[in-house]
Amino acid sequence: MQPTSPSLELQLADEQATAALAGAIAPHLRSGFVVYLSGDLGAGKTTFTRSLLRALGHTGRVQSPTFTLVQSYNLSSFDLYHFDFYRFSSPDEWREAGFDEHVGGDAAAVVEWPELGAGSLPEPDIWLRLEPGTEDDPDVRVARLSAGTDWGRQCLIAISDGVGLGLLAGVSLARQLPQQPSP
Numbered sequence: 001m002q003p004t005s006p007s008l009e010l011q012l013a014d015e016q017a018t019a020a021l022a023g024a025i026a027p028h029l030r031s032g033f034v035v036y037l038s039g040d041l042g043a044g045k046t047t048f049t050r051s052l053l054r055a056l057g058h059t060g061r062v063q064s065p066t067f068t069l070v071q072s073y074n075l076s077s078f079d080l081y082h083f084d085f086y087r088f089s090s091p092d093e094w095r096e097a098g099f100d101e102h103v104g105g106d107a108a109a110v111v112e113w114p115e116l117g118a119g120s121l122p123e124p125d126i127w128l129r130l131e132p133g134t135e136d137d138p139d140v141r142v143a144r145l146s147a148g149t150d151w152g153r154q155c156l157i158a159i160s161d162g163v164g165l166g167l168l169a170g171v172s173l174a175r176q177l178p179q180q181p182s183p
C-alpha cells in the first residue's frame, strides 16, 4: 500500500454533508472499485458507507462489520463488500480470512481500517480519511480524499467541481492540494 498524498480536503458540516459526499462518490463505484476509509473510532466511516449504500439503491439495513468483519450487499449492477479490519492484528489476516478474492475483483470494496492490511491490500481507487469532530463542533468532519488510480482521479475531479459549484449541501472546500503525479 503506497502512501497516497491527499489531493482534496473538504469540510463536512454535519451528517447530511457526509451523506452528500457519499452520494457524489456513489456514481463512480463499479466492479473492482476499492475505497479505503481511515479515521479514528466514531469518525464516521460506517456512517459514510451507509449513505454510500443508500445512494446505490440499497434500502435494507447497513450494519457495522466491526464484529462480523465483512457485510456483503447485492446491488443492481455489482456486489459490494464492506470490510472492517479493526480486529485484525497482522497485515495478512484479511487474506487468510479468504477476503482477497473480494477486494479489487468483480465486486466493489469499502475497507475500514485499511492500515491493518498494510502492504498486502491493493491500491485504493479512493482513499477517504475522516477526522472526528471536536467538542465544540461534534458534527463537523474534515475529509481528506486522495486517488490511487485514474478512476479515483476522475471521481475526485467530479467532486471538486461539484463542491465548487455548490452542489453538495454542507460540503465546502477546505483546501485544494497539489495534484498527485500520475503513477
Ligand SMILES: Nc1ncnc2c1ncn2[C@@H]1O[C@H](COP(=O)(O)OP(=O)(O)O)[C@@H](O)[C@H]1O
Binding pocket: 012, 013, 014, 015, 016, 017, 018, 039, 040, 041, 042, 043, 044, 045, 046, 047, 048, 064, 112, 138, 139, 140, 141
Ligand atoms: N458529519 C458527520 N459524519 C459522520 N458521522 C457523524 C457526523 N456527525 C455526527 N456523526 C455521528 O458520528 C458517529 C460516527 O460513527 P461511525 O460511523 O460508526 O464511525 P466509525 O465507523 O468511523 O467508527 C455516528 O453516531 C454519527 O451519527
Ligand SMILES: [Mg+2]
Binding pocket: 045, 046, 047, 064, 066, 084, 112
Ligand atoms: Mg465503523
